[in-house]
Amino acid sequence: MVNIEVTDLTKKYGKVTALDNISFGVNKNELFGFIGPDGAGKTTLLRILLSLLLPDEGSVQVGEINVLKDIFKLRKIIGYMPGRFSLYEDLSIEENLNFFARVFNTSISENYELIKPIYSQIEKFKDRKAGDLSGGMKQKLALSCALIHKPKLLVLDEPTTGVDAVSRAEFWENLKKIQKKDITIVVSTPYMDEASLCDRVALMQSGKILSINSPENIVNEFKQRLIAVKAENTYQLINDLRKYELSRTVFPFGESVHLTLTTDFPDKQKDLDALANYLKNKQDTEISYITPNIEDCFMELMEN
Amino acid sequence: MAEDIIKVNALSKKFGKFTAVDKITFSVKRGEVFGFLGANGAGKTTCIKMLCGLLQPTTGMATVGGFDIYKETEKIKLNIGYMSQKFSLYEDLTVTENIELYAGIYQLSRRKIKSKTEYLLNKLGLFEVRNKFIKALPLGWKQKLAFSIAIIHDPKIVFLDEPTSGVDPITRRQFWELIYEASANGITVFVTTHYMDEAEYCQRISIMHQGIIEALDTPSNLKKKYQAESMNDVFLKIVR
Numbered sequence: 001m002v003n004i005e006v007t008d009l010t011k012k013y014g015k016v017t018a019l020d021n022i023s024f025g026v027n028k029n030e031l032f033g034f035i036g037p038d039g040a041g042k043t044t045l046l047r048i049l050l051s052l053l054l055p056d057e058g059s060v061q062v063g064e065i066n067v068l069k070d071i072f073k074l075r076k077i078i079g080y081m082p083g084r085f086s087l088y089e090d091l092s093i094e095e096n097l098n099f100f101a102r103v104f105n106t107s108i109s110e111n112y113e114l115i116k117p118i119y120s121q122i123e124k125f126k127d128r129k130a131g132d133l134s135g136g137m138k139q140k141l142a143l144s145c146a147l148i149h150k151p152k153l154l155v156l157d158e159p160t161t162g163v164d165a166v167s168r169a170e171f172w173e174n175l176k177k178i179q180k181k182d183i184t185i186v187v188s189t190p191y192m193d194e195a196s197l198c199d200r201v202a203l204m205q206s207g208k209i210l211s212i213n214s215p216e217n218i219v220n221e222f223k224q225r226l227i228a229v230k231a232e233n234t235y236q237l238i239n240d241l242r243k244y245e246l247s248r249t250v251f252p253f254g255e256s257v258h259l260t261l262t263t264d265f266p267d268k269q270k271d272l273d274a275l276a277n278y279l280k281n282k283q284d285t286e287i288s289y290i291t292p293n294i295e296d297c298f299m300e301l302m303e304n
Numbered sequence: 305m306a307e308d309i310i311k312v313n314a315l316s317k318k319f320g321k322f323t324a325v326d327k328i329t330f331s332v333k334r335g336e337v338f339g340f341l342g343a344n345g346a347g348k349t350t351c352i353k354m355l356c357g358l359l360q361p362t363t364g365m366a367t368v369g370g371f372d373i374y375k376e377t378e379k380i381k382l383n384i385g386y387m388s389q390k391f392s393l394y395e396d397l398t399v400t401e402n403i404e405l406y407a408g409i410y411q412l413s414r415r416k417i418k419s420k421t422e423y424l425l426n427k428l429g430l431f432e433v434r435n436k437f438i439k440a441l442p443l444g445w446k447q448k449l450a451f452s453i454a455i456i457h458d459p460k461i462v463f464l465d466e467p468t469s470g471v472d473p474i475t476r477r478q479f480w481e482l483i484y485e486a487s488a489n490g491i492t493v494f495v496t497t498h499y500m501d502e503a504e505y506c507q508r509i510s511i512m513h514q515g516i517i518e519a520l521d522t523p524s525n526l527k528k529k530y531q532a533e534s535m536n537d538v539f540l541k542i543v544r
Contacts, residue, residue: 254504
């Protein structure tokens, strides 16, 4: 396992600044997540970490290796699972795995113990062509291939995009198993609800890091009181809450609407009572204070 | 109570010996935001293709917008809209050209196309960029435009496939407000998605598993019934 140290990284594509002077560190054996929407700069960042792309400015250190200079040293110790399925569809499961093992001068048997928790789930289909596998199985194969040379750092670019909820849950369980094998893991995702599965996360938007912390601390840093309001007609509720003179932010959130206020009465109940009074002639509502989740925090950071 | 705009009764589809959809029965009300969920391979896509008039069922009955899915498929196609996260607009056409193209495909009159184009450009704040290529627009703007174009012909039902995956959380909410607005105007919104947090925005949700509908209720009732914290937990309890 290795740590990562990135300092003042900038990358431009023509006039577009994909990464805007960002710095961060990843600890040894950490499961670290980059969370942000499409276009936030996640893939650019991961590709720079992997020596597949050169930055315009800044430095990247993976363990003892200067990523911008010693790319061949780096490539021996990293495993990469790109966002798009990139194995050979006309080779079987076993042939794909063998191929990647040989490229790295090793064999399946040599590192079998490492990949076993994942590979054992697809091994009985080992003669099936990769192109004929379901999404979940393809993913397990790609993960096995990325691990077959026993990397110290595993990088995964949006592994759960387009994957159903069951395969997603399995995938995160598998990542935790890999982490126990002393591998540092860096993963990107556009899905805010996956933040809680990481040790620490960096929330990214427009080439910048909005916040880096453990998921718990990101939530603790949310300074506003957050109110959830629920009603039968959500659309009408949104419009009514927008018109409420004390509203600061109003966002639909699943079946509820999340609201922060411009007032912060020391007496918390007073705020709720005033709001309930405003809403009472409109429709039946349930109002309560709630703990924010990562998505609430992300929006609060975007607004600032 | 609003009338049923989609009525499905014992609908099945077999491919050879494989039963993709197995006698499902459900209905969706006018103006409802309905979530249609299921794991990969559960039969969702097959079912939606039948509802859109793109695939003939093996047995069973269904009407969409009052039209029969066996005999009136062309009428169905004119009365539904469709938008997916992956494909929606032509990147190398301008904003105006995209609006005009789709309005033309849906057989709107020239006068209607002109007024609709103006209305949409103003409503979405796209007037300044009306002659720019779609590929030059931020993702969030594209999404909102794509949705507005999907309902440009005032369809009875709009089908949305993972409409907000990958967009930032604020844009995502602006998008859901457009959906709620359409729903308040009487358009039925039929959402398919893999993402359970997206599903929580729907008024009712059905969960398909191995060709049948395992559960159908409001998100809060489903969470109560399965004693789950989130729709994700509900889904895992049903499908695993």
